[in-house]
Amino acid sequence: xxxxxxxxxxxxxxxxxxxxxxxxxxxxxxxxxxxxxxxxxxxxxxxxxxxxxxxxxxxxxxxxxxxxxxxxxxxxxxxxxxxxxxxxxxxxxxxxxxxxxxxxxxxxxxxxxxxxxxxxxxxxxxxxxxxxxxxxxxxxxxxxxxxxxxxxxxxxxxxxxxxxxxxxxxxxxxxxxxxxxxxxxxxxxxxxxxxxxxxxxxxxxxxxxxxxxxxxxxxxxxxxxxxxxxxxxxxxxxxxxxxxxxxxxxxxxxxxxxxxxxxxxxxxxxxxxxxxxxxxxxxxxxxxxxxxxxxxxxxxxxxxxxxxxxxxxxxxxxxxxxxxxxxxxxxxxxxxxxxxxxxxxxxxxx
Amino acid sequence: xxxxxxxxxxxxxxxxxxxxxxxxxxxxxxxxxxxxxxxxxxxxxxxxxxxxxxxxxxxxxxxxxxxxxxxxxxxxxxxxxxxxxxxxxxxxxxxxxxxxxxxxxxxxxxxxxxxxxxxxxxxxxxxxxxxxxxxxxxxxxxxxxxxxxxxxxxxxxxxxxxxxxxxxxxxxxxxxxxxxxxxxxxxxxxxxxxxxxxxxxxxxxxxxxxxxxxxxxxxxxxxxxxxxxxxxxxxxxxxxxxxxxxxxxxxxxxxxxxxxxxxxxxxxxxxxxxxxxxxxxxxxxxxxxxxxxxxx
Numbered sequence: 102x103x104x105x106x107x108x109x110x111x112x113x114x115x116x117x118x119x120x121x122x123x124x125x126x127x128x129x130x131x132x133x134x135x136x137x138x139x140x141x142x143x144x145x146x147x148x149x150x151x152x153x154x155x156x157x158x159x160x161x162x163x164x165x166x167x168x169x170x171x172x173x174x175x176x177x178x179x180x181x182x183x184x185x186x187x188x189x190x191x192x193x194x195x196x197x198x199x200x201x202x203x204x205x206x207x208x209x210x211x212x213x214x215x216x217x218x219x220x221x222x223x224x225x226x227x228x229x230x231x232x233x234x235x236x237x238x239x240x241x242x243x244x245x246x247x248x249x250x251x252x253x254x255x256x257x258x259x260x261x262x263x264x265x266x267x268x269x270x271x272x273x274x275x276x277x278x279x280x281x282x283x284x285x286x287x288x289x290x291x292x293x294x295x296x297x298x299x300x301x302x303x304x305x306x307x308x309x310x311x312x313x314x315x316x317x318x319x320x321x322x323x324x325x326x327x328x329x330x331x332x333x334x335x336x337x338x339x340x341x342x343x344x345x346x347x348x349x350x351x352x353x354x355x356x357x358x359x360x361x362x363x364x365x366x367x368x369x370x371x372x373x374x375x376x377x378x379x380x381x382x383x384x385x386x387x388x389x390x391x392x393x394x395x396x397x398x399x400x401x402x403x404x405x406x407x408x409x410x411x412x413x414x415x416x417x418x419x420x421x422x423x424x425x426x427x428x429x430x431x432x433x434x435x436x437x438x439x440x441x442x443x444x445x446x447x448x449x450x451x
Numbered sequence: 452x453x454x455x456x457x458x459x460x461x462x463x464x465x466x467x468x469x470x471x472x473x474x475x476x477x478x479x480x481x482x483x484x485x486x487x488x489x490x491x492x493x494x495x496x497x498x499x500x501x502x503x504x505x506x507x508x509x510x511x512x513x514x515x516x517x518x519x520x521x522x523x524x525x526x527x528x529x530x531x532x533x534x535x536x537x538x539x540x541x542x543x544x545x546x547x548x549x550x551x552x553x554x555x556x557x558x559x560x561x562x563x564x565x566x567x568x569x570x571x572x573x574x575x576x577x578x579x580x581x582x583x584x585x586x587x588x589x590x591x592x593x594x595x596x597x598x599x600x601x602x603x604x605x606x607x608x609x610x611x612x613x614x615x616x617x618x619x620x621x622x623x624x625x626x627x628x629x630x631x632x633x634x635x636x637x638x639x640x641x642x643x644x645x646x647x648x649x650x651x652x653x654x655x656x657x658x659x660x661x662x663x664x665x666x667x668x669x670x671x672x673x674x675x676x677x678x679x680x681x682x683x684x685x686x687x688x689x690x691x692x693x694x695x696x697x698x699x700x701x702x703x704x705x706x707x708x709x710x711x712x713x714x715x716x717x718x719x720x721x722x723x724x725x726x727x728x729x730x731x732x733x734x735x736x737x738x739x740x741x742x743x744x745x746x747x
Contacts, residue, residue, distance in 0.1 A: 110553035114539050114546070121541035286537035291593075293506060294531040295554040296523075450507065 111305035133267040152226040155201035159185025261412040262385035272351035277358030285363040293449035334419030347408030350435040356443030455518040457482040463512030472498040474656035485633040487647030495656040530599030538578040545574040555597035568592040584615030640733040672731035
């Protein structure tokens with residue numbers, strides 16, 4: 102018979118451990134914040150220079166000197182960072198190695214330019230410069246700005262990914278690694294000698310992890326929102342529900358790792374084996390749009406993919422719960438499977 | 452009327468692959484005593500005790516608690532002090548006690564337990580900031596938290612200094628006076644002789660002797676020995692009517708009747724100033740039974 106006071110006792114003790122381990126707790130909050138801040142600095146802001154265009158002959162590579170080298174016809178184009186090269190050979194070499202997206206020779210019109218056929222950005226910047234030189238194209242671009250809705254910055258797209266990644270690491274390591282350590286040092290054996298059941302113990306571990314992740318997520322969210330001003334198109338409640346369900350499925354996955362074994366090294370290896378592919382294949386950092394079919398199939402089998410898909414739909418596209426029902430159903434399914442496997446494999450003993 | 456033993460083992464064996472840790476063992480522990488389990492490392496003590504505690508399952512055989520097979524409520528009735536256990540991290544001594552208290556239906560009053568186990572000074576200290584002796588007393592308090600009928604103490608004073616060991620023994624004596632049954636494993640013969648009412652000596656998965664420590668010593672050893680420096684016997688004084696053997700400058704004389712032996716020695720004019728008396732211990736019992744030292 103399940104006893105809530107026993108579960109509560111374990112829940113509280115695990116929470117104490119988490120909040121009192123100041124180094125781990127601090128790092129749990131700081132790490133995702135640092136990543137987001139780092140990306141915001143690298144890619145953020147309105148002054149972002151998406152494309153790099155080389156100009157020759159120009160004595161200075163960058164800085165204010167370069168402004169004098171840029172042909173007046175194209176100097177007002179935004180999103181282009183100009184880099185000067187003293188000779189054509191040097192410019193061509195950089196172009197060949199994708200250091201610049203396009204190379205222009207200073208001089209009288211018509212301007213001569215070189216593009217690397219294998220560089221996708223080269224094509225875009227070529228069209229952009231052609232557009233800038235054509236008044237009619239300029240009109241079209243202006244119209245597009247007028248009809249477009251709130252732009253989704255890269256940081257808006259990345260933020261849920263970083264949060265999801267943080268949940269994944271915290272859920273997997275906070276349950277998987279910690280329980281293996283408890284088994285190794287005899288804490289589990291001591292608890293087995295009490296009336297506490299495996300179900301009560303594992304439920305308390307899971308609930309504690311859900312709680313601490315929800316807590317750190319809230320702090321992180323508020324902190325990042327104050328600095329980067331995130332906009333959530335959908336409902337915060339829907340967002341919290343998707344985070345919670347995703348959190349549950351990842352914590353259940355942690356329980357499978359926690360179910361057996363006493364080797365922290367092996368548990369660490371197993372956690373890396375699960376978490377690293379999940380990080381790269383769940384669209385944390387980049388979209389898998391256009392990736393080979395097998396890659397997207399593997400991605401579909403990972404709970405983090407569905408968590409991020411649901412969160413981004415709500416945050417960026419204003420989706421409601423009904424619009425993310427597939428993601429929620431898949432995450433609930435994962436949770437049930439992981440819980441059943443974890444509970445059936447669980448052993449207190451070494 | 453014969454009292455039902457508090458715990459019984461009936462034909463219990465435990466196999467680990469080809470190794471037999473416990474070999475078809477029968478055991479019966481009466482209620483209210485301190486029962487000691489002695490044996491060298493690898494004798495099967497910990498395996499046996501962990502099977503009785505229901506931590507591991509026997510390969511064959513069964514255990515009975517108060518005449519009935521072990522049930523889920525067994526864990527409410529027992530308290531265990533393991534030999535090697537880490538405690539929950541980042542918790543104070545008091546919080547650890549209250550966490551474990553919440554795991555049981557019936558429990559000791561924490562304040563009383565703190566007094567009994569001398570934990571008052573360290574109640575607010577974190578578990579990892581206390582000394583070895585304090586840690587053993589905390590582990591004992593955790594084992595007592597549910598007011599168990601049956602208490603298991605696995606090497607309770609290992610690693611403690613003599614003062615801390617005496618301290619631990621005093622607490623165990625007080626628990627005994629409350630009528631609890633204690634099952635204790637130890638490497639220390641002195642501890643077993645001091646605390647235990649019945650001692651079982653294990654070797655190679657079997658119990659090879661069992662009884663009160665004094666009774667075992669009487670049954671399996673040849674009694675007390677007097678040890679004298681060889682020169683104390685002097686010239687012409689060595690013609691004793693006592694059996695003796697000489698080892699490294701010392702003469703050892705086994706004696707049945709100490710008074711008669713001393714009278715004989717004094718009558719021969721032997722100086723007894725440097726005499727020492729060797730009493731047989733449970734170590735001697737094990738040595739005589741197996742030909743090996745307990746700590747081999």
